[in-house]
Amino acid sequence: MSGDLKARALRRVLPGPAPAILVDSASAQFQSGSLTAITGPSGSGKSSLLYMLGLLDAPTSGDVLLDGQSTAALDNDDRARIRLERFGFVFQFHFLLPELNVAENVMLPMRQLGNLGPASIRRRADDLLGSLGMSDLREKLPGQLSGGQRQRVSIARALANDPQFVLGDEPTGALDSKNGAAVFAILRALAGDGRTIVVVTHDHDLAQIADRAIHIIDGRITSGQPS
Amino acid sequence: MTPLPLSIAFAHLFARKRQSLVSIVGVTLGVAIFIAIGGLMNGFHGHFRSQLVETNPHVVISDEVRTAAPQPLTLLNPDGAVEVRRVVPRDPVRGIAGASAMVDALNAEQGVAAAPSLIGQVIVRRAGRDFAVTGIGVDPQREMRVTDLVNNMVAGGFDALASDPNGLILGRELADKMAVGLGDTVLVATTASQARLKIVGLFHTGIDAEDQTWGILSLSRQQALQERPRVVNQIHIRLADLSRSIPLAETIERRWGFKSAPWEETYARVLDMFALQDKIMFFTTAAILVVAGFGIFNVISTIVMEKARDIAIMRSIGMPSGAVVAIFLIEGLAVGVVGVLLGCLAGWGLGALIHMAPAPTGNPHDTLPMSLSADLFGAAGLIGMAASLAAAWLPARRAAAADPLSIIRGAA
Numbered sequence: 165m166s167g168d169l170k171a172r173a174l175r176r177v178l179p180g181p182a183p184a185i186l187v188d189s190a191s192a193q194f195q196s197g198s199l200t201a202i203t204g205p206s207g208s209g210k211s212s213l214l215y216m217l218g219l220l221d222a223p224t225s226g227d228v229l230l231d232g233q234s235t236a237a238l239d240n241d242d243r244a245r246i247r248l249e250r251f252g253f254v255f256q257f258h259f260l261l262p263e264l265n266v267a268e269n270v271m272l273p274m275r276q277l278g279n280l281g282p283a284s285i286r287r288r289a290d291d292l293l294g295s296l297g298m299s300d301l302r303e304k305l306p307g308q309l310s311g312g313q314r315q316r317v318s319i320a321r322a323l324a325n326d327p328q329f330v331l332g333d334e335p336t337g338a339l340d341s342k343n344g345a346a347v348f349a350i351l352r353a354l355a356g357d358g359r360t361i362v363v364v365t366h367d368h369d370l371a372q373i374a375d376r377a378i379h380i381i382d383g384r385i386t387s388g389q390p391s
Numbered sequence: 392m393t394p395l396p397l398s399i400a401f402a403h404l405f406a407r408k409r410q411s412l413v414s415i416v417g418v419t420l421g422v423a424i425f426i427a428i429g430g431l432m433n434g435f436h437g438h439f440r441s442q443l444v445e446t447n448p449h450v451v452i453s454d455e456v457r458t459a460a461p462q463p464l465t466l467l468n469p470d471g472a473v474e475v476r477r478v479v480p481r482d483p484v485r486g487i488a489g490a491s492a493m494v495d496a497l498n499a500e501q502g503v504a505a506a507p508s509l510i511g512q513v514i515v516r517r518a519g520r521d522f523a524v525t526g527i528g529v530d531p532q533r534e535m536r537v538t539d540l541v542n543n544m545v546a547g548g549f550d551a552l553a554s555d556p557n558g559l560i561l562g563r564e565l566a567d568k569m570a571v572g573l574g575d576t577v578l579v580a581t582t583a584s585q586a587r588l589k590i591v592g593l594f595h596t597g598i599d600a601e602d603q604t605w606g607i608l609s610l611s612r613q614q615a616l617q618e619r620p621r622v623v624n625q626i627h628i629r630l631a632d633l634s635r636s637i638p639l640a641e642t643i644e645r646r647w648g649f650k651s652a653p654w655e656e657t658y659a660r661v662l663d664m665f666a667l668q669d670k671i672m673f674f675t676t677a678a679i680l681v682v683a684g685f686g687i688f689n690v691i692s693t694i695v696m697e698k699a700r701d702i703a704i705m706r707s708i709g710m711p712s713g714a715v716v717a718i719f720l721i722e723g724l725a726v727g728v729v730g731v732l733l734g735c736l737a738g739w740g741l742g743a744l745i746h747m748a749p750a751p752t753g754n755p756h757d758t759l760p761m762s763l764s765a766d767l768f769g770a771a772g773l774i775g776m777a778a779s780l781a782a783a784w785l786p787a788r789r790a791a792a793a794d795p796l797s798i799i800r801g802a803a
Contacts, residue, residue, distance in 0.1 A: 211800070220707055221796050241711055248709025255799060259704035263402035273708050275395040321708075333799075 167196030167231070167328040167360045169217060174226035176212050176383075186212040188383040190226070194362055196328065199355035201374035202364045209383035210364040211333050217362060218251050218331045219243040230329075248277050252322030254347075256334035258314040260306040266293065266317050267302040273324040292320040296350065312343030319350055330354055332363040336370060348373065396714050399705075400721035403694050410690045415730045417683035418775050422734025425676040425771040426763065427741035432672045433767065434746075434760030436665045443661065444654050445539040446596045448627035449636045451657060452643060454487045455650040486622035487649055494533070494626055502631035503639070506533035507623035509613045515561075515606060516578040517569045524565070524606040526579070528613020537629035540594055540607070546573050547592030549607075556609045558591035562602035566593050579608070583618040677774055684778035687726050688785065691719055695786040702790050703798035712791035719790055723783020724776075731775040735768050 171192045178184040187209045194200050194217070202210045215221040217228055219235060222243075227236045230250065235243070247253075260269045270289040274280055280288065293299050296316045306314055315335065322330055332351060336344030348363075348370045355361045355375070363374070371377045379387040393401075404411045462475045487493065490507050497505035506529060513526035531553040535541050541549040545563055552558045559579065561571070571577060576589045588608060595602055614620050630636060636653035643651040655662065695702070702715055746761035 215796055220799075244706070244709045244711050246709075247707065251709075253707055255704075257700075259700055259799075261399070261402070261701050261704075263406045264399075268398075272395070272705070276705075276708065276710050276714070 167358065168229075169194040169329055169360050169362070170229040170232075171213070171217060172227045172229060174213065174216050174223045174228070176209075176216060176221065177224045185383050187216065187223070187380075190380070190383070190385050192378055192385060194329075194360050196360045197355055197358045198375045199352055199361040199363065199373075201371035201377045202362065202380060203366070203368065203371050203377055204380040206366075208380050210380055212383075213380065214331055214333055214362060214364050218253060218329070219247050220253075248273060249325060250328050252325070252327035252330040254315070254318050254322050254330065254332040254335040254351075256337040258306065258311075258318040260314055260317055260321070262306050265303050265305055266298065266309070269306065269317055270320045270324055272321060277325050279325075288324070289320070292323055293317075296320055310343075312339055312346065315339060315343070315347055316350070319347065323354070327359070329360045329362070332361070332365075334364055334366065336365065336367060344370065395710075396717040397721055400718045400725065403698065403718070404722055404725060407690065407694065410693070411726065414683075414687045414690045414726045415733065417686035418680070418727060418730025418779060419733040419737055421676070421680035421683040421778070422731050422771045422775045423737035423741050424679055425774065426735065426738025426767055427745055428672055428676050429767045429771070430738075430742040430761045430763040431745055431759065432668060433762035433764060436668075437762050438760040439661070440665075442597050443658055444633070446543060446598070446601070447539075447654070447657075448537050449630045449633060449654045450628035450640050450643070450651060452487065452493070452626040452628070452647075452649050452651045454485055454624040456648060457644070457650050486619065486624050487626060489647075490623045490626060493647060497626070497628060497643075502635070504533075504536040504629045506530055506537045506627050507610065508534065508625045508627055509610060509617060509619065509623050510625055511581065511613065511617045511619075513606065513613075513616060514580045515559075515569065516580060517571055520569070522565065522569060523604070524561075524579075525604050526581075526613055526616065527605060527607050528610040528617075529607060530610050534627065537627045540596070543594045543596045545593050545595045547590070549592060551591035552607065552609050555589065555591055556612055557586065557588050558609065559588035560592035560594060560607040561590060562605050563593045563595045564599070564602040565604065565606070566590065568603070579606070579616065581616045581618075584616050586612065586616060588612070680771075680774050680778045683730070683775075684782040687723055687779050687782035690726070691722055691783050692786040692789075694722065695719065695790045698790075699793060699798050702793055703795035706793075706795035707799065715791040716787045719787035720780065720783050723779045723787075726783075727776045727779025730779065731772045734771065734775060738768070738771065739763060 171190050174187055174190040175185070176187040178186060190213055202213060204210045212221065216223050219228065227234050229235070230246070235246070238246070261272070264272070267286070267289050270292055271285050274285045274288060290299065290302065293302055296319065298313065298316055298320065301309065301313060306317070309317065330351065335351070336347050339347060344367065351361050351363060352373065365371055378385055462478065464475055465473045494505045494507050497503050509528040511526050513524050515522045515524045529552070531550060535549055547560070549560065552560065559577065566572065569577065571590055573590055573593065576587050579586055579588050610623070614622060628639070630639065637655060640651040640653040643649070705715065706712070742761050742763045745759055748759045749755065750757040750759050
């Protein structure tokens with residue numbers, strides 16, 4: 165699998181008496197080993213585009229292609245399975261389960277997938293936490309961590325099943341500039357490993373260090389579209 | 392490694408120890424009360440049934456027929472439209488014809504004991520006061536094999552009737568009203584005859600209708616008093632196996648034609664009342680479990696609301712909706728299982744306590760009846776588990792149906 169992610173004429177309309185167009189005719193290609201930033205003002209449709217790319221939401225029309233394969237006909241369970249196997253998500257808020265400790269939170273996707281035995285799951289969680297400098301915090305509960313530490317744990321959780329695609333929705337939005345830069349550096353390094361990284365961000369400085377920036381206004385991609 | 396839904400479910404419950412405990416206590420109380428009250432009702436029914444059924448014959452043959460004999464004209468024209476009016480029936484001597492042969496035939500059957508009797512009203516006169524008494528004339532030796540009255544004697548003995556044909560056995564309550572005791576004589580009269588009889592025994596069954604109105608005397612004496620020599624109007628049957636009563640009664644009716652009433656028919660109204668009591672008890676105590684179910688519903692609904700974000704993130708990382716349902720069903724199941732187990736223990740203890748309480752029978756050794764059967768524990772467990780799972784099902788479905796995206800968007 166090459167790790168190519170492609171949006172083809174994506175359109176997302178919220179139905180209702182006055183239908184709202186969240187994303188309109190959005191086409192873009194995201195290649196493995198690249199870090200792409202999606203920027204734009206609030207309410208422009210950045211996150212909606214990201215959620216469709218990550219199969220969290222289904223487009224009203226258009227298609228998302230993974231390695232050239234259409235995902236339009238997939239049902240919810242199939243989409244959930246692909247998310248589990250091939251995607252990692254990092255949100256603005258860490259969304260760690262407060263009753264589980266750091267290691268257990270990181271192990272969560274691996275336990276759900278069920279491909280590894282208990283010992284392998286523990287070892288991989290330790291490795292991931294070690295690579296993010298969190299080894300000594302593995303037994304801590306999320307409530308005992310700082311904001312930056314929690315976000316690093318959520319990155320470790322996103323990487324648990326070794327996903328090809330890592331999608332971030334304002335992953336640095338709730339962090340100070342120092343922690344934000346650290347998280348972006350991690351994402352940058354993940355792209356260097358050959359993963360496909362797509363990040364929604366308001367932060368233009370961080371967008372600058374991405375390989376590519378896509379700008380979106382009123383649901384339409386205005387720059388960074390493939391020719 | 393523990394399955395994921397299981398470890399998340401237990402993490403939720405342990406994080407809310409107090410609410411979880413309250414839910415468990417709710418189920419425990421419901422199950423315990425169901426068992427204790429059910430045991431008390433079963434005990435009472437069993438006690439009453441044994442008093443009623445064991446004291447009395449299991450099948451009673453009487454000198455009646457259920458349907459009138461067909462007219463000869465109807466028999467001659469079985470397919471015709473025959474209507475016979477102004478029939479003047481014969482007026483035969485009442486009683487069971489051929490009773491002696493019937494009794495012998497029945498006694499020859501395995502597990503069947505039969506005894507003839509003549510029932511008729513008598514007046515017992517004592518100190519110028521008359522008491523209406525149901526006189527039951529019996530063959531003492533045979534009657535002792537068909538009635539449990541012999542075990543309910545509180546003074547004298549049933550067999551004294553055999554040695555003293557002028558003996559009389561009365562209910563203790565009736566004797567108290569008449570102010571007579573063992574060895575006293577009373578005048579027993581009918582419209583046809585009278586005799587002085589000696590009190591040779593007193594019984595107490597606990598059933599007022601028997602203790603206050605029955606007088607047992609020898610069959611020959613009753614036949615003489617009623618001026619119905621060699622006549623019996625009832626045959627009492629006792630069975631080794633109570634469940635044979637209905638088929639045996641049907642066989643007797645087919646063979647001899649006389650009305651033959653099994654104990655189920657004789658005490659049908661009492662049994663119907665028991666069935667009604669059982670239903671009332673079931674619904675009342677099951678309602679307690681339903682209320683306990685609302686406690687579980689409340690706790691799990693609260694968890695679902697509080698855990699909306701967690702559910703959203705689990706769904707976003709690829710947890711299927713079935714696994715989300717499983718998490719909350721496991722929570723309901725865990726509360727149910729612990730509550731039911733503790734409830735069974737508490738119900739057993741509560742039942743034992745109730746069984747130690749004195750019964751209002753007048754006998755200081757009598758305690759409240761209690762019958763804790765495996766069926767009762769099984770029913771309580773099933774209802775407790777059903778209430779727990781049903782209470783968890785709705786919030787579990789709601790959690791699974793929640794749109795993770797709207798929750799993630801809402802949090803942003």
